[in-house]
Amino acid sequence: MRVLQQMGFLWAVTAVVWLATLAFIVRLVQSQHRLHRELEQLERALQDVRRSE
Amino acid sequence: MNSVQVFWTLVWKDLRAEMRGGRFVVSCLSFGVLMVLIVGMALNAAPHLPASWASGLLWMVLFFTTALAMTRHDAKEQEFGGWMGPWLAPIDRSLVFYARWCAAWFMVLVASVGLIALFFIILNVPFPVAFGTFVAVVAAGTLALSGAGTLLATLAGQSSLREVLVPILLFPISIPLFLALIRLTWHALDPAVIAGAAWVEIVGAYLVVVGVLPWLLYELILEV
Amino acid sequence: MTKRWIAGIGVVGILGWLCQYFAFIGSPPEKSMGNLIRILYFHASSAWIAFLSFGVAAFFALCYLIRRRPILDQISSSSAEIGVMYTTVTLITGSLWAKPIWNAWWTWDPRLTTTLILWFLYVGYLLLRGSIEGLERRAVVSGVYAIIAVADVPVIHFAVEWWNSIHPQVIDETGINMPGSMLFALMFAFVAFFAIYVLLLAVRTRQEAQRQRLYRLRREIQEVRGRAADKLQPDISAHPQLQMSVPKGSK
Numbered sequence: 010m011r012v013l014q015q016m017g018f019l020w021a022v023t024a025v026v027w028l029a030t031l032a033f034i035v036r037l038v039q040s041q042h043r044l045h046r047e048l049e050q051l052e053r054a055l056q057d058v059r060r061s062e
Numbered sequence: 063m064n065s066v067q068v069f070w071t072l073v074w075k076d077l078r079a080e081m082r083g084g085r086f087v088v089s090c091l092s093f094g095v096l097m098v099l100i101v102g103m104a105l106n107a108a109p110h111l112p113a114s115w116a117s118g119l120l121w122m123v124l125f126f127t128t129a130l131a132m133t134r135h136d137a138k139e140q141e142f143g144g145w146m147g148p149w150l151a152p153i154d155r156s157l158v159f160y161a162r163w164c165a166a167w168f169m170v171l172v173a174s175v176g177l178i179a180l181f182f183i184i185l186n187v188p189f190p191v192a193f194g195t196f197v198a199v200v201a202a203g204t205l206a207l208s209g210a211g212t213l214l215a216t217l218a219g220q221s222s223l224r225e226v227l228v229p230i231l232l233f234p235i236s237i238p239l240f241l242a243l244i245r246l247t248w249h250a251l252d253p254a255v256i257a258g259a260a261w262v263e264i265v266g267a268y269l270v271v272v273g274v275l276p277w278l279l280y281e282l283i284l285e286v
Numbered sequence: 287m288t289k290r291w292i293a294g295i296g297v298v299g300i301l302g303w304l305c306q307y308f309a310f311i312g313s314p315p316e317k318s319m320g321n322l323i324r325i326l327y328f329h330a331s332s333a334w335i336a337f338l339s340f341g342v343a344a345f346f347a348l349c350y351l352i353r354r355r356p357i358l359d360q361i362s363s364s365s366a367e368i369g370v371m372y373t374t375v376t377l378i379t380g381s382l383w384a385k386p387i388w389n390a391w392w393t394w395d396p397r398l399t400t401t402l403i404l405w406f407l408y409v410g411y412l413l414l415r416g417s418i419e420g421l422e423r424r425a426v427v428s429g430v431y432a433i434i435a436v437a438d439v440p441v442i443h444f445a446v447e448w449w450n451s452i453h454p455q456v457i458d459e460t461g462i463n464m465p466g467s468m469l470f471a472l473m474f475a476f477v478a479f480f481a482i483y484v485l486l487l488a489v490r491t492r493q494e495a496q497r498q499r500l501y502r503l504r505r506e507i508q509e510v511r512g513r514a515a516d517k518l519q520p521d522i523s524a525h526p527q528l529q530m531s532v533p534k535g536s537k
Contacts, residue, residue, distance in 0.1 A: 015321045018386050022379045023306070026328045029375045030482060033368070037489055044493065047500055054507050061514060217427050221417040230413065231431070234406040235438055238445030245449075260448055267441070279430055282351065 068153050072161030073168075079139075080169060086131060090173035094127040098181050109186060113255070116187045117247035121240060123181065125207065128170055129229040132211035135166055155284055159212065159276040167208040174204055187251070196250035202265050203243040209272035210236050216283055239268050294488075298481050305478035313471040322386055323468070327475040329379040332372045333401070335479045339369035339487075340408065344436035347429035356498060357491075359425035364490035366411055366432060368483060373405045396447040403442050407435045421498055 080086050101119050105111070111119070139145040148158045178200065182189065190196035211232055218227045233240075242261040249257035309327040316323035346362035349355075380398060381391045392398070415428040 012321065015386060018382050019310075019321055019324055022325045022328050022382050025378050025382070026332060026375055027302075029371060029378075030486075033371050033486065037486075037493065041493060044496055044500065051500065051503055051507070058507060058510055058514070217431055218414060220419065220423055220427065221414055222419075223413055223417040227410070227413055227417065230406070231410045234403050234410065234442075235434065237403055238438075238441045241445050241449045258448070264441070264445055275434070282426060283430060 065153055065157055068151065069157055069161050069164075072148060072158060073165045076162065076165030077168065080165075086135065086169045087173045089134075090127050090131045090170065091176050093130060094123055094173065094177040095180050097123045097126060098177070098184050102184055105185075111185055111187055113252040114244075114248050116185065117244050117251055119185070120178065120181055120247060121203070121243050123177065124174055124204065125233070125236075125240060126229070127173065127177065128204065128207050128211055129232045131170065131173075132166070132208070132215045132232070133225045133228045135162070135212070135215060149284070154281075156277045156280040159216070159280045163209050163212045163272075163276075166212050167205050170204045170208045171201065174200065190247075190250045192250045192253050196247065199243060199246045199250055199265075202269065203239070203246075206239055206265060206268040206272060207232075207236065210239075210268065213272060213276055216280070236268070238264050294485050298478075298485050301478040301481050305475045308471040308474050313468045314465065316468075319387060322383065325379060325383045327472050329376060329383055330472060331475040331479040332379065333376040334476060335483050336369050336372035336376055336401075336404075338480075339365045339372060339483060340404070340432075340436055340439075342487075343369060344432050347432040350425060350429050351433075356421070356425070357495065359429065360491050360494040360498065361487070362432060363415060363425075363428060364487055364494055366408055367490065368486050370405065370408045370412060372479075372483075373401060373408065376401055377405060394450050396443060396450055399446045399450070400439070400443045403446075404439060407438070411435060421501065 101123065148161075149155070181187065211228065214231045214235065215224075215228050218224050218231060221227050242264040245257045245261045246265070249255050305327070309324050313324070313327075315321050343362045343366035346358045346365065350358035350362060377398075380401070384393060384398075385391050411428060411431055414431055415424060418424040418427055
């Protein structure tokens with residue numbers, strides 16, 4: 010019983026460590042996507058400016 | 063004008079702006095007294111607080127009051143770009159910081175005198191036994207606190223979260239100061255408790271750092 | 287995605303698995319704590335990485351204030367962000383470790399308290415950085431704050447240790463005698479975490495650099511459009527009274 014409980018805490022710690030790393034990476038990927046979208050918008054804006062000149 | 067005269071001119075400018083209705087002292091005092099009242103109710107009107115609790119609560123109230131007041135210290139200067147005036151003066155910019163710190167300290171001190179008096183009355187705390195020590199601790203503590211607060215308020219000055227951010231930055235930065243002041247006040251309330259020289263050193267270190275750091279950094283913070 | 291990135295992720299993945307192996311299987315249980323000692327490998331490594339990343343953040347902030355290269359600021363802020371993540375992990379794993387052995391989720395242990403204050407310091411940093419307009423102003427202000435914060439950490443630790451010395455020490459961690467295999471597992475975990483840190487820092491810094499470039503480009507386009515609009519509008523400088531109410535932040 011005691012060993013089982015200890016293993017529970019151990020697995021919780023492991024989960025926290027790797028899930029936190031994963032969450033950070035997921036957030037990085039998400040903001041990279043957002044950056045990509047903004048870049049596309051910027052391209053459109055550039056074309057818009059070029060056309061108006 | 064030499065720099066000492068400029069310094070006093072700047073301090074006097076802040077104090078005069080306050081006397082013309084800056085409401086720094088009034089808001090400080092009313093917020094602080096309100097907190098004392100709330101603390102008294104939260105403790106269920108306890109008739110006798112232990113000296114350690116009393117000193118902790120006193121500094122908690124003073125910290126909150128100062129931190130909140132710091133955010134609006136230079137609000138008057140924002141009107142019509144009044145803050146530009148001191149920047150245009152041909153003096154070292156850190157002088158502006160020292161003047162602002164001195165004025166803020168003076169106002170905090172005025173507010174805290176009333177605050178502390180009401181704290182002792184409302185919470186029924188016995189008069190500090192070592193009164194001289196108590197006065198010195200309050201003076202040094204508010205000096206260090208208002209210095210750190212002025213510096214951080216300048217750092218957070220351009221932030222859009224400024225009102226919240228100054229307390230959030232000030233509290234963790236000055237935790238050692240907080241602990242030291244509580245211990246020293248405890249010692250002043252009850253001289254049987256030995257405070258230890260290390261706490262005096264911490265307060266001194268804060269004063270030195272807050273005194274020297276702006277001299278190095280203030281130009282840097284304000285250049286952009 | 288280039289080959290370099292794939293290789294980096296592969297190496298880090300393998301290191302992570304090996305770290306997991308050494309922590310769970312390759313090292314012996316401890317005599318008083320049993321299997322719970324295995325938490326140490328994750329907890330201590332993330333704490334070290336957290337401290338390391340704040341140190342790196344302050345160092346690069348100092349470099350930025352001297353040299354004024356945008357890349358230094360990007361490294362500094364990215365490192366601080368990763369540091370906050372690892373401090374969070376340290377606090378949670380520490381809490382999970384304290385519960386079974388000290389029978390409390392939280393104690394006023396100096397190291398614990400210092401770490402929590404550290405977390406608040408750098409959450410403040412992220413809030414400060416996130417709420418300031420203007421790339422250069424933001425970099426200078428957050429750089430100054432990062433240096434002040436790191437300088438404050440030893441003082442906080444010393445003060446908290448002093449403050450709490452009236453309480454009995456719950457556990458003396460230096461008392462744990464580590465056999466070689468445990469030390470190896472700990473060092474290996476540290477190396478693996480360090481590799482992850484370096485990879486995350488590289489990716490995050492690159493992203494920050496891209497974001498800042500995008501920001502600059504946007505400003506430029508805005509200016510171009512403004513100039514185009516000025517050609518159509520009457521010249522504002524002919525009417526000085528219109529310029530009186532320019533708000534302060536727009537310089």
